[in-house]
Amino acid sequence: MIDIAREYHVALPAWIDDELAGTPGVLPDRDDRMRLVHRLADRNWREGDGGPFAALVAERESGRIVSVGVNVVLTSGVSSAHAEVVALGLAQTALGGWDLGGEGLPDHELVVNWRPCVQCYGATMWSGVRGLVVAGEGPELEEITTFDEGPLGADWAEQFEARGIDVVHDVLRDEALAVFRAYRKAVDTEDGVVVYNARGGSA
Numbered sequence: 001m002i003d004i005a006r007e008y009h010v011a012l013p014a015w016i017d018d019e020l021a022g023t024p025g026v027l028p029d030r031d032d033r034m035r036l037v038h039r040l041a042d043r044n045w046r047e048g049d050g051g052p053f054a055a056l057v058a059e060r061e062s063g064r065i066v067s068v069g070v071n072v073v074l075t076s077g078v079s080s081a082h083a084e085v086v087a088l089g090l091a092q093t094a095l096g097g098w099d100l101g102g103e104g105l106p107d108h109e110l111v112v113n114w115r116p117c118v119q120c121y122g123a124t125m126w127s128g129v130r131g132l133v134v135a136g137e138g139p140e141l142e143e144i145t146t147f148d149e150g151p152l153g154a155d156w157a158e159q160f161e162a163r164g165i166d167v168v169h170d171v172l173r174d175e176a177l178a179v180f181r182a183y184r185k186a187v188d189t190e191d192g193v194v195v196y197n198a199r200g201g202s203a
């Protein structure tokens, strides 16, 4: 018998319940959705679950929160457990299927605290969301955090738009950078804060 694993486990950390206590289930203002994402991203790295990244899936019009995700690469031991993948998977689990744009469903949007990495680019594209909301794009994330986000094409947003996924840029951008800078400061000055892909594309 070949000795192989037959499943793997990716789940939200226990502190999520504490962090979401008092958060309404509906956030009609898009800035409020991003504010929640920034809060989760900031707490996530401080708790040691993974990088300073978070995401959520919401109904675009009403703002009902369908799922949240944080980067749990460190606690799950699974390299693909990025915030977007976690949020999308949990939204699909909650709604009972692989297509968030399926028949009879309201339009869903993914809200993330930076432009997706090369992995999450694909995961977002195939998820069925009709919108992607990012706090920012550009080189700042990689420059500040040293994470390697992979070779995303310059036309990444146009490719989403061509597939019926609207991209909203620059929602609370400075607040995203503040989270990244706090994380970087801790990496430089504290023990035990890990940039888990610091090997980047070199190995």
Ligand SMILES: [Zn+2]
Residues within 6 Å of the ligand: 082, 083, 084, 116, 117, 118, 119, 120, 121
């Ligand atoms: Zn990613």
